[in-house]
Amino acid sequence: TICNRCPVRNECLKTGIEKQNMITGSIWGGLLYSERLFMKGKVPKRKQAIEAVFRKRVRATIEKVS
Numbered sequence: 393t394i395c396n397r398c399p400v401r402n403e404c405l406k407t408g409i410e411k412q413n414m415i416t417g418s419i420w421g422g423l424l425y426s427e428r429l430f431m432k433g434k435v436p437k438r439k440q441a442i443e444a445v446f447r448k449r450v451r452a453t454i455e456k457v458s
Contacts, residue, residue, distance in 0.1 A: 393455065395422030424450060 395401050401421050407413055408420020409428050416425045423431070426443045 395419070398422075 395404070398404065403421075405421020405423060405428075408418070408423065409432060413420060414425065414428065418425055420428065424447055427447060430443065
């Protein structure tokens with residue numbers, strides 16, 4: 393929610409996709425590590441369903457805190 397309103401979201405996401413910033417558990421440009429991996433085409437298809445459930449749970453938790 394916060395990242396969607398940020399004026400530098402695209403730049404943040406671009407930075408988050410760079411090799412040195414691909415850190416597990418980090419959020420860059422509103423995307424989790426696993427989502428950024430998927431954008432780079434590095435998540436095998438068989439893991440996509442597991443990742444989707446994980447993302448949904450993490451996002452629900454983040455929304456509760458926000």
